[in-house]
Amino acid sequence: MLDNIIEIHGKKVVLLEHAITNNLLPDPSLADVWVINHNDPKLVKRFLYKIIRSEDIRINLKPIFLQKELKKVYSLSSDLLKSLSDGYIKWLNFIDKIPYIETINNFIEKNQYKYDDFDKTSDEFYTFKILNYYYTRKKNIVPNINRKSLTGYSYTRIEAFFENKNDAYTKSRMLLREAFLGGSLARNYVDTSHLCKNCHSGFLNFREVCPKCTNHNLKVRNLIHHFRCAYVGIDKDFVLKDKLACPKCSSELKNLGVDYDKPGKIFLCKNKKCNHEFQDAPVGVHCVDCKTEQSPDELIVKKIYAYELTNLGYQQVIEQ
Ligand SMILES: [Zn+2]
Ligand SMILES: [Zn+2]
Ligand SMILES: [Zn+2]
Structure with a gap:
């Protein structure tokens, strides 16, 4: 007998470490509850998948718990494993889950032969x-x-x-x-x-993307609009040392919204064969x-x- 069967709160419990290592499902009639006491989340996941895929109602509906003590070890997989099982219990204490376990096991007992007539791939x-x-x-x-x-x-x-x-x-x-x-x-x-x-x-x-060549390596520039002379150009062309000056009329730009504004962006396609400039990308x-x-x-x-x-x-x- 590979699996460790113990009795807790009057219920037979299988501790699944060996079953999980060997990826072998235990005989479902031997216990009321299965508990996962294996610390490798990959093997635990593989085993839970095997349970869920089982065609035997006594296995795929079996109450199966994880141990809270191992939650940290499962790390990023802990929520996934929870969603594939009946959740975590602490120190093998499931006394508050007994009605839950009994309801499930009564259902299994009543319905265990009803699967027989199904086409299992339907x-x-x-x-x-x-x-x-x-x-x-x-x-x-x-x-x-x-x-x-x-x-x-x-x-x-x-x-x-x-x-x-x-x-x-x-x-x-x-x-x-x-x-x-x-x-x-x-x-x-x-x-x-x-x-x-x-x-x-x-x-x-x-x-x-560039509307001409679909290249997505684009350079983005802000546009500046000088109100007085109506010139519109890219921001880089307005930079004069630490000031902004209009490249067309040479006046200094002082107040955004008063003597100039930024009407939008322009995209420059960096594909050398294309060099397309466009506003709506x-x-x-x-x-x-x-x-x-x-x-x-x-x-x-x-x-x-x-x-x-x-x-x-x-x-x-x-x-x-
Ligand atoms: Zn292009
Ligand atoms: Zn796809
Ligand atoms: Zn100007």
Whole structure:
């Protein structure tokens, strides 16, 4: 027996260190609660993904806790690991979680054979996994801000079903949208995001480009307008030692707004074959992930929602 089984608060608890090192799921019937006591966040994440992807309801719904003592060791991964599990407990004390654990385990016991009829690769199966999980956890499906995800937002525990990053993005959104359209989930607006037209990435670099040659290495100059002689030129040409003087009529410029103003900027293209000067610079968008160049109006605009089970959703879980 590799796994360390102990009894706490009258519940059987598996300490998962060996299971995580070996990436092997323990027999789910041996304990009521699983506790992660491994200090490598990468291996913990791999193991939690394995649990979430499991087709066995006794595994993918198993109450599983992290130890608060290891939160510092997990560092930047600590929130991600929390969103993939039932959260942190301190010193193996989960006495206040006992009703939570019992509700989940009663649900598992009642429903453990109901998965048998499903095609395990169908969207319907994924949807039931989602509804069952959020039903037993009494939690809403909230997008996490996550700079490692494709778009900057992720439904971490749902995306974890899929190995491929693009599948994780498209399929998780599709499943949530279908469940919303089917009435099992209600949704609330969270944010709007702009994504690459080619790969849906949210990592985009916006910058002014030359309208003639699309080069983005531009020099920006402020314009100065001398009221008395109506001359307009770039600020550099007005500098005379520590003063400003008009290059056309040679008068000194003293007060901004009184004898001169700054009507705007001018861009100079630094492409030597182009040297174009222009005032209105269009913005170009460069996708950091797939390198596609596009204009802002080509970007895909997507709304981000949080979801919660509706009464119909609850009914479907109970009657499934
Ligand atoms: Zn140019
Ligand atoms: Zn002048
Ligand atoms: Zn892209």
